[in-house]
Amino acid sequence: MPQPTARARWERRAQGPLLALAVLFAVAYAFPIVDPDAPEAVLTACHIVNWGVWGAFALDYLVRLGLSEDRLRFVRSNPLALLAVVLPLLQPLRLLKLVSLLLLAGQRARLASQVRVTTYVAGSCLGLLIFGALAVLEVERGQPDASIKTLGDAVWWAFTTMTTVGYGDMAPTTGLGRVLAVGLMLSGIALLGVVTANIAAWFIARFDKDDVEERRQTEAIRELTEEVRALRGEVAALKGTSVE
Amino acid sequence: MPQPTARARWERRAQGPLLALAVLFAVAYAFPIVDPDAPEAVLTACHIVNWGVWGAFALDYLVRLGLSEDRLRFVRSNPLALLAVVLPLLQPLRLLKLVSLLLLAGQRARLASQVRVTTYVAGSCLGLLIFGALAVLEVERGQPDASIKTLGDAVWWAFTTMTTVGYGDMAPTTGLGRVLAVGLMLSGIALLGVVTANIAAWFIARFDKDDVEERRQTEAIRELTEEVRALRGEVAALKGTSVE
Amino acid sequence: MPQPTARARWERRAQGPLLALAVLFAVAYAFPIVDPDAPEAVLTACHIVNWGVWGAFALDYLVRLGLSEDRLRFVRSNPLALLAVVLPLLQPLRLLKLVSLLLLAGQRARLASQVRVTTYVAGSCLGLLIFGALAVLEVERGQPDASIKTLGDAVWWAFTTMTTVGYGDMAPTTGLGRVLAVGLMLSGIALLGVVTANIAAWFIARFDKDDVEERRQTEAIRELTEEVRALRGEVAALKGTSVE
Amino acid sequence: MPQPTARARWERRAQGPLLALAVLFAVAYAFPIVDPDAPEAVLTACHIVNWGVWGAFALDYLVRLGLSEDRLRFVRSNPLALLAVVLPLLQPLRLLKLVSLLLLAGQRARLASQVRVTTYVAGSCLGLLIFGALAVLEVERGQPDASIKTLGDAVWWAFTTMTTVGYGDMAPTTGLGRVLAVGLMLSGIALLGVVTANIAAWFIARFDKDDVEERRQTEAIRELTEEVRALRGEVAALKGTSVE
Numbered sequence: 007m008p009q010p011t012a013r014a015r016w017e018r019r020a021q022g023p024l025l026a027l028a029v030l031f032a033v034a035y036a037f038p039i040v041d042p043d044a045p046e047a048v049l050t051a052c053h054i055v056n057w058g059v060w061g062a063f064a065l066d067y068l069v070r071l072g073l074s075e076d077r078l079r080f081v082r083s084n085p086l087a088l089l090a091v092v093l094p095l096l097q098p099l100r101l102l103k104l105v106s107l108l109l110l111a112g113q114r115a116r117l118a119s120q121v122r123v124t125t126y127v128a129g130s131c132l133g134l135l136i137f138g139a140l141a142v143l144e145v146e147r148g149q150p151d152a153s154i155k156t157l158g159d160a161v162w163w164a165f166t167t168m169t170t171v172g173y174g175d176m177a178p179t180t181g182l183g184r185v186l187a188v189g190l191m192l193s194g195i196a197l198l199g200v201v202t203a204n205i206a207a208w209f210i211a212r213f214d215k216d217d218v219e220e221r222r223q224t225e226a227i228r229e230l231t232e233e234v235r236a237l238r239g240e241v242a243a244l245k246g247t248s249v250e
Numbered sequence: 251m252p253q254p255t256a257r258a259r260w261e262r263r264a265q266g267p268l269l270a271l272a273v274l275f276a277v278a279y280a281f282p283i284v285d286p287d288a289p290e291a292v293l294t295a296c297h298i299v300n301w302g303v304w305g306a307f308a309l310d311y312l313v314r315l316g317l318s319e320d321r322l323r324f325v326r327s328n329p330l331a332l333l334a335v336v337l338p339l340l341q342p343l344r345l346l347k348l349v350s351l352l353l354l355a356g357q358r359a360r361l362a363s364q365v366r367v368t369t370y371v372a373g374s375c376l377g378l379l380i381f382g383a384l385a386v387l388e389v390e391r392g393q394p395d396a397s398i399k400t401l402g403d404a405v406w407w408a409f410t411t412m413t414t415v416g417y418g419d420m421a422p423t424t425g426l427g428r429v430l431a432v433g434l435m436l437s438g439i440a441l442l443g444v445v446t447a448n449i450a451a452w453f454i455a456r457f458d459k460d461d462v463e464e465r466r467q468t469e470a471i472r473e474l475t476e477e478v479r480a481l482r483g484e485v486a487a488l489k490g491t492s493v494e
Numbered sequence: 495m496p497q498p499t500a501r502a503r504w505e506r507r508a509q510g511p512l513l514a515l516a517v518l519f520a521v522a523y524a525f526p527i528v529d530p531d532a533p534e535a536v537l538t539a540c541h542i543v544n545w546g547v548w549g550a551f552a553l554d555y556l557v558r559l560g561l562s563e564d565r566l567r568f569v570r571s572n573p574l575a576l577l578a579v580v581l582p583l584l585q586p587l588r589l590l591k592l593v594s595l596l597l598l599a600g601q602r603a604r605l606a607s608q609v610r611v612t613t614y615v616a617g618s619c620l621g622l623l624i625f626g627a628l629a630v631l632e633v634e635r636g637q638p639d640a641s642i643k644t645l646g647d648a649v650w651w652a653f654t655t656m657t658t659v660g661y662g663d664m665a666p667t668t669g670l671g672r673v674l675a676v677g678l679m680l681s682g683i684a685l686l687g688v689v690t691a692n693i694a695a696w697f698i699a700r701f702d703k704d705d706v707e708e709r710r711q712t713e714a715i716r717e718l719t720e721e722v723r724a725l726r727g728e729v730a731a732l733k734g735t736s737v738e
Numbered sequence: 739m740p741q742p743t744a745r746a747r748w749e750r751r752a753q754g755p756l757l758a759l760a761v762l763f764a765v766a767y768a769f770p771i772v773d774p775d776a777p778e779a780v781l782t783a784c785h786i787v788n789w790g791v792w793g794a795f796a797l798d799y800l801v802r803l804g805l806s807e808d809r810l811r812f813v814r815s816n817p818l819a820l821l822a823v824v825l826p827l828l829q830p831l832r833l834l835k836l837v838s839l840l841l842l843a844g845q846r847a848r849l850a851s852q853v854r855v856t857t858y859v860a861g862s863c864l865g866l867l868i869f870g871a872l873a874v875l876e877v878e879r880g881q882p883d884a885s886i887k888t889l890g891d892a893v894w895w896a897f898t899t900m901t902t903v904g905y906g907d908m909a910p911t912t913g914l915g916r917v918l919a920v921g922l923m924l925s926g927i928a929l930l931g932v933v934t935a936n937i938a939a940w941f942i943a944r945f946d947k948d949d950v951e952e953r954r955q956t957e958a959i960r961e962l963t964e965e966v967r968a969l970r971g972e973v974a975a976l977k978g979t980s981v982e
Contacts, residue, residue, distance in 0.1 A: 169902055170658070170902050171899055172417045172904045173905070177417045177419045181402060195413055195445055197927070199445040210938075227470045228470070231470070231477065241484055241973055415659075418661035432653045439689055442690065443690035446693075446934065447690055450697075450698075485729055486728060611941075659903075662905035665907045679901040686934065687934035690937075690938065715955060715958045719962050722966055725969065726968070729969060729972055
């Protein structure tokens with residue numbers, strides 16, 4: 007039977023290779039969209055890499071499951087990890103592989119400090135922006151009445167959407183493109199919230215009320231200490247007179 | 251004369267059935283809009299269910315009123331409940347039945363914790379989004395120059411509105427449609443506020459100032475306690491010398 | 495020479511009539527825009543009322559100035575009141591009379607509590623929305639390529655602008671119309687900020703950290719009090735043995 | 739070898755002239771865009787001033803570097819100053835000179851108080867708005883299918899973008915124009931965040947929980963002081979009886 011630390015050891019060792027695989031996945035996902043006229047062999051290679059990375063993540067999940075003492079508890083307390091493995095199987099929503107990578111990264115990073123939360127959200131937004139643009143480009147490009155036709159258009163549209171500016175010079179026209187767009191909009195709201203919350207927390211922590219009540223307390227404690235010291239002096243004097 | 255707890259007992263018992271009726275109402279409201287070509291009998295049934303649910307809620311209000319000790323005070327301290335019963339009588343604004351359901355739910359839920367407030371606002375936003383889309387679809391569909399013509403269009407438009415992205419590829423053209431749209435916009439602002447406030451409150455609660463003044467106080471109180479203890483020892487010693 | 499309280503007495507007495515005049519001004523401002531085909535006499539009456547109200551506010555300023563002990567200091571410490579009187583003289587920006595009314599109201603109200611600030615901002619936003627819509631309608635209506643042509647259009651456009659949705663189905667095309675629009679946009683940002691800040695402040699005040707340090711302090715103070723009481727008992731016993 | 743304070747003395751002296759040069763730069767940057775039909779001599783003069791100011795800032799950097807004790811450490815701890823000097827060399831992004839001026843101003847100002855942060859962000863937003871509008875105008879004006887063709891158009895577009903309203907009646911169509919637009923959008927989000935955070939911090943500081951626990955503590959400390967005083971009186975009385 008495996009020792010309690012076997013899974014933790016595996017997770018520590020697997021972290022580096024999995025991150026490298028995630029970058030590889032991102033490249034293999036982006037390339038066929040940016041250059042659809044690339045040689046057939048290259049496109050096939052990208053496809054294989056895509057599924058290879060998925061396989062590696064699925065394997066990682068199974069190994070972690072196998073190394074767990076209480077397997078049912080592992081499945082229940084890691085729902086995101088399971089989701090990240092199962093979601094990409096739904097073929098049309100290939101971008102969800104990216105979301106699941108973000109979920110995995112977030113889960114493993116143990117979001118501890120304000121800086122880390124902000125970095126994570128900003129990074130996720132940037133990732134969603136780039137890969138959301140790519141995904142919408144892939145879906146819309148073939149449509150006859152589409153307004154998003156080049157990579158530049160797609161990135162520009164993603165920025166106007168995520169910042170909630172929404173000029174409307176470009177907008178997805180297919181159902182799947184619109185579903186992706188809603189994801190970008192909601193990410194944009196989250197980004198706005200994190201930016202604002204950061205500034206607010208910083209203002210409040212730095213320029214907090216000059217706590218009057220607390221100062222009055224400190225004053226009162228000091229007075230009391232003086233009083234007790236005087237009392238002690240008097241008792242000492244008393245001791246002198248009593249001994250005599 | 252009814253006992254003071256008679257109304258509370260009724261409200262506890264009626265909560266479950268009223269919630270079920272509310273879900274039934276939502277279905278009966280949505281169905282004729284999603285499928286306007288359904289058989290006449292089905293559409294009539296939906297209509298009847300709509301008004302039946304309204305009747306049940308009106309009855310609930312009257313029963314609660316009857317079971318109150320001080321009826322005038324009940325009416326005055328439950329303005330939302332009265333509004334929820336009276337508003338749907340204004341025929342053209344049928345969606346307000348939904349808003350009144352949300353108001354009722356909010357009132358009964360006693361919004362106690364941050365999680366509940368967020369859940370309630372997010373749920374209300376989702377409900378308003380779906381039923382706002384349905385209501386705008388119903389109003390706009392018949393117009394010759396309308397841009398919102400299918401259910402997909404309406405939901406897409408509702409998302410772009412509530413996130414304040416506002417592409418403008420679709421927009422209501424009728425007066426009633428625009429009134430509904432304003433409701434969605436204001437809900438969107440509320441949603442944005444709740445998201446931001448949540449993150450800000452979490453940041454502030456978690457990474458709050460390491461209160462230096464308070465620590466200094468605790469230190470001062472401890473020192474003082476030591477002082478008093480020493481004094482007590484001295485008095486005890488004094489007692490010994492005095493007895494001798 | 496007037497007494498120090500003469501001005502305060504005047505301001506208290508003038509508050510009611512000035513508010514009534516402000517409402518009258520709003521009606522006289524709005525009417526000719528909503529119904530430009532009204533009889534010539536009515537339009538002239540509105541014009542006269544407009545300038546009469548301005549005269550009353552100017553008179554109020556002069557009386558307050560006359561009743562002040564230190565007149566130079568009054569002018570310097572009430573820049574908004576001066577602005578509110580001077581601004582409407584610039585003919586093309588008639589809406590600024592409204593802004594100056596809001597400034598006056600805000601200055602006199604002494605914004606003391608969170609509820610009042612919110613009420614004031616929400617009221618100002620509503621006022622700016624309605625009168626911004628009217629002003630833009632007046633400016634744009636005559637233009638050949640304008641998209642804002644009816645009162646309904648103007649109010650709808652004002653809502654989409656202030657909530658920062660910005661569909662773009664309507665937009666001002668004249669320079670003055672765009673200046674007014676920028677005012678609405680900035681008000682919208684202020685509104686969004688106040689909504690969010692309200693929710694955040696409420697969350698933080700209600701679900702604040704369960705202050706552990708403070709509890710520890712209260713505990714320490716209680717312990718100390720026990721100690722002192724025991725000491726007092728011992729001193730009392732000592733007094734008994736010493737007397738004997 | 740220079741003394742440790744030589745650099746600080748230089749920076750204090752150079753601050754005024756550099757600010758004047760920054761204003762001169764802004765004028766020389768804006769003039770050729772606002773009036774492209776000005777005499778050739780004037781346009782050349784503006785060009786020379788532009789590069790002259792850059793030269794002065796580069797010189798300032800070199801002097802500060804020369805006066806530093808540990809030069810490597812100066813370079814590493816002032817990355818923004820280096821960026822501000824190097825960035826403008828990339829010819830197409832001339833606006834970045836402005837951004838680098840803002841960076842320099844922010845770095846030297848030691849952002850200490852809430853008022854200063856807000857002033858700095860609001861000022862930067864206004865600067866970015868005006869010069870962003872100018873830069874986009876310069877880039878777009880020549881394009882055949884551009885919608886931004888006059889200075890008025892550009893400023894109007896910049897406002898709709900920075901407030902995230904985004905009507906879409908105007909939008910940049912060139913790649914460089916869009917990059918500039920993204921900068922304005924992100925500034926707008928920062929502005930929104932600062933406005934909201936300000937209001938939130940003000941609400942929280944002003945209407946903070948009426949700290950009940952702290953008041954109870956102060957009360958307890960005062961009671962305790964009374965207790966000790968009574969004890970002291972008793973000891974004094976004891977001293978009297980003991981002497982007798």
